[in-house]
Structure formats: C-alpha cells, structure tokens
Amino acid sequence: MTGATGYIGKHLSAYLSEKGGHQIIPLGRSMFREGMSGRLSQTLANCEVVINLAGAPINKCWTAAYKRQLFESRIGVTNRLNRALSSLTRKPKLLISASAVGIIQPLARWMNIRKPVGKAFYPIFVMPGKRKPNAVRPLHGLLLPALG
Numbered sequence: 339m340t341g342a343t344g345y346i347g348k349h350l351s352a353y354l355s356e357k358g359g360h361q362i363i364p365l366g367r368s369m370f371r372e373g374m375s376g377r378l379s380q381t382l383a384n385c386e387v388v389i390n391l392a393g394a395p396i397n398k399c400w401t402a403a404y405k406r407q408l409f410e411s412r413i414g415v416t417n418r419l420n421r422a423l424s425s426l427t428r429k430p431k432l433l434i435s436a437s438a439v440g441i442i443q444p445l446a447r448w449m450n451i452r453k454p455v456g457k458a459f460y461p462i463f464v465m466p467g468k469r470k471p472n473a474v475r476p477l478h479g480l481l482l483p484a485l486g
Contacts, residue, residue, distance in 0.1 A: 340365045340415060341391025346436075350389070370418045379422045382430065390419055390435035 342364035394411040
C-alpha cells in the first residue's frame with residue numbers, strides 16, 4: 339500500500355489487518371526513487387492486491403513548487419507503480435488507486451465528469467485525462483468508507 343501512513347491509509351491499514359486478517363506491506367517514498375524499480379517490482383510480485391493512496395498532503399499552501407510536488411507525488415508515483423506492475427509476469431489480482439478525491443459540485447454535475455470543473459489547478463489536477471495511459475484497465479468509481 340502506498341500512502342499507508344496518510345489519513346486514509348493508516349485507517350484502512352488498521353481495518354484490513356485487524357478485521358480482515360490481511361498483511362499490509364507499506365510502500366514508502368524510498369521505493370519510488372530512481373534506481374529502486376527492481377526492488378519495487380520484487381515487492382509487488384508477492385502481492386495479491388495493491389492499494390495506491392500516494393500523495394503529498396493537500397492541506398498546505400499551494401505555491402508553484404508545492405503544486406509540482408503534489409503532481410509528482412501522485413502522478414509520478416502512480417506512473418512508476420504502473421511501470422513496475424507492467425514488468426511482472428504474475429500480476430496482483432487487483433489495483434485500487436485513489437488520488438485527490440474532493441471536487442465539490444452539485445451531484446448532477448460531478449457524477450459523470452468528462453472535463454475539468456473549473457479552471458484552477460485542483461480541478462485540472464484531479465482529472466484522469468491528465469495522467470499517462472495505464473498498463474491496467476481503469477475502472478472509475480467512488481468509495482465512501484465509514485472509517486469512524
């Protein structure tokens with residue numbers, strides 16, 4: 339799991355390990371640095387499910403430099419994860435990936451988003467079309483967990 343120490347990741351990790359009996363392998367930032375692709379692939383080869391919650395915290399001032407960090411921490415990590423998964427002979431059964439969930443608009447407008455809702459960085463940043471093509475088949479949906 340990427341993002342295992344973040345707000346959602348720590349709750350999800352606890353739930354899956356305590357109530358579900360699953361072993362969680364946190365994939366920290368170091369696994370996504372240059373030269374680590376072999377180790378990342380080796381770790382992923384032993385996983386049945388990969389959960390990608392990577393991303394720098396959004397509750398900071400969004401300077402130009404921090405916007406680059408937000409983008410790289412999500413899109414860059416997801417692309418590296420995607421390349422590592424593509425290299426595997428035996429792939430995990432499931433990849434769950436979530437990032438920057440939080441466009442607030444009337445229900446009718448955001449249920450079937452095909453273009454950015456607004457012109458600011460955030461609406462453009464969260465659009466799936468801004469990412470590179472995946473090696474996995476995307477399934478878009480929204481999960482609203484009750485984490486307590």
